[in-house]
Amino acid sequence: MLLNASGCLDALVAPDVARSLDAFVTKTVTPLPRDGNAPVRIAETDVGMLNSIGLANPGIDRFLNGSLPRLEQLGVPLWVSVGGFETDDYAELCSRLDDYPSIGTLELNVSCPNVEAPAESAAQIVAAARLATRKPLWAKLSPAVPDVGEVAKAAQAAGADGLSLVNTIRGLKLDARTLRPVLGPGQGGLSGPALKPIALAAVATCYRATRMPIVGMGGIRTGDDALEFVAAGARHVAIGTTLFSDPDAPARIRVELHAAAERRGWNTYEDAYAAAHEESLSLRTT
Amino acid sequence: MRRERLDVVANEPVGAYTLLRVRRGGIDTGVPGQFFMLEAPGRLLPRPMSLCLAPPGELAFLIDPVGPGTRALCTLDRGEALQVLGPLGNGFHLDVARPLLVGGGIGIAPLPYLSEQLRHPPAVLGFRSERHAEAASLVPNAQVCVEPTLVTELIPPGFDVLACGPEPLLEAVRAMAGGAQLAWEAPMACGYGACYGCAVEIDGALKRLCVEGPVLCAA
Numbered sequence: 092m093l094l095n096a097s098g099c100l101d102a103l104v105a106p107d108v109a110r111s112l113d114a115f116v117t118k119t120v121t122p123l124p125r126d127g128n129a130p131v132r133i134a135e136t137d138v139g140m141l142n143s144i145g146l147a148n149p150g151i152d153r154f155l156n157g158s159l160p161r162l163e164q165l166g167v168p169l170w171v172s173v174g175g176f177e178t179d180d181y182a183e184l185c186s187r188l189d190d191y192p193s194i195g196t197l198e199l200n201v202s203c204p205n206v207e208a209p210a211e212s213a214a215q216i217v218a219a220a221r222l223a224t225r226k227p228l229w230a231k232l233s234p235a236v237p238d239v240g241e242v243a244k245a246a247q248a249a250g251a252d253g254l255s256l257v258n259t260i261r262g263l264k265l266d267a268r269t270l271r272p273v274l275g276p277g278q279g280g281l282s283g284p285a286l287k288p289i290a291l292a293a294v295a296t297c298y299r300a301t302r303m304p305i306v307g308m309g310g311i312r313t314g315d316d317a318l319e320f321v322a323a324g325a326r327h328v329a330i331g332t333t334l335f336s337d338p339d340a341p342a343r344i345r346v347e348l349h350a351a352a353e354r355r356g357w358n359t360y361e362d363a364y365a366a367a368h369e370e371s372l373s374l375r376t377t
Numbered sequence: 378m379r380r381e382r383l384d385v386v387a388n389e390p391v392g393a394y395t396l397l398r399v400r401r402g403g404i405d406t407g408v409p410g411q412f413f414m415l416e417a418p419g420r421l422l423p424r425p426m427s428l429c430l431a432p433p434g435e436l437a438f439l440i441d442p443v444g445p446g447t448r449a450l451c452t453l454d455r456g457e458a459l460q461v462l463g464p465l466g467n468g469f470h471l472d473v474a475r476p477l478l479v480g481g482g483i484g485i486a487p488l489p490y491l492s493e494q495l496r497h498p499p500a501v502l503g504f505r506s507e508r509h510a511e512a513a514s515l516v517p518n519a520q521v522c523v524e525p526t527l528v529t530e531l532i533p534p535g536f537d538v539l540a541c542g543p544e545p546l547l548e549a550v551r552a553m554a555g556g557a558q559l560a561w562e563a564p565m566a567c568g569y570g571a572c573y574g575c576a577v578e579i580d581g582a583l584k585r586l587c588v589e590g591p592v593l594c595a596a
Contacts, residue, residue, distance in 0.1 A: 099571055118573070133565070283421050
């Protein structure tokens, strides 16, 4: 399955792009509306980009009354990403979203690098969300932890159905002339090609630790990139930063992914699932 | 919006700037003030550029080589090609009684096409050097000044102002010409509402410039 990374596509502004995906993942919804962070919010780096959007979103009330009815019209399966600042926020959001049959899956954003208040532990949030909804729950994790496999195991034990790997990691760009931060808030989340090896490692680690279904993302630009994520242990892949430069990327990557699998003698890319682990000694972390 | 790989026709110096001309392909020229995302060779993200001129069968963009992306665009040669996405955003409203075009620096980029569509109304343009001011040749019927004279000093009363330029210029125009149409700029990753990177404060709320603008009416 091919998805977008949360926050990397507005399906209501670009419905055709959303329809080119197997499921659309919303930008993270929080209990209250958020304007997001002050500009400047994005900056290109040599091998990626930084963003500091700060979870700008209309809040759950306006999402349910304004956005969701329009998203339902798209005819694309919906994943709703939810975020908050304490465990109760997640539970409340999941409980309210549970009533809407059009929503297929809830993704718990427990890893946004651009908000000040630290979210509580991923497992605690998953456990509270689990009590609040019957919908499939996917935990979106940060790779910027000592052992993402341990976090994944805890999320699994708390009732998560899958993992979204990975969110961006904190980065800083300075203006070469002034030596001051380029982004308004200072630091931001690094995405793009720079993230790919980090994301692949997280996918491989979490696959080994949990055998859970995983949406792999981080620097996927081509079908070959996507196939690497599948081989590392991702059932699904998501496109993020690449959507910014190429709204046609989902259709292209889908074709390339199938071609890349066929080139290696597989009937479908799914045959490549976890292929990297067949000689798993070489993947063991040191 | 449509994305297509377009062939470079020419890259011509215009004073301190470069006019990048590409074959139009199936891409619409749009309304003056709308913009296009141009693939910057070797860079991760495309760069937003408003259409400067629409010669038959071509799109032309005026580019100021200020960073790695714009410098790469300025060195493209005939025979090379680049991905172009557009037209994007909201352009100028052309139904104005007494148009006056106001431009500052690279902000004159959308004015040649705008001037053509409005049948060459008067224009006032400001630049930071004589070399930059050579680009004024692209805008007919223009009065030109160079710093330290500011272009706002050349704006006569009683006109419907359509302006593009750096933020201080637009703020000054907004203060002196109510109802002016102002084309703003912000860093953008996508240009089509996906990244939320180009948020600016509009009527007290942060909104995406690529969706709500880039041309906005001054309150």
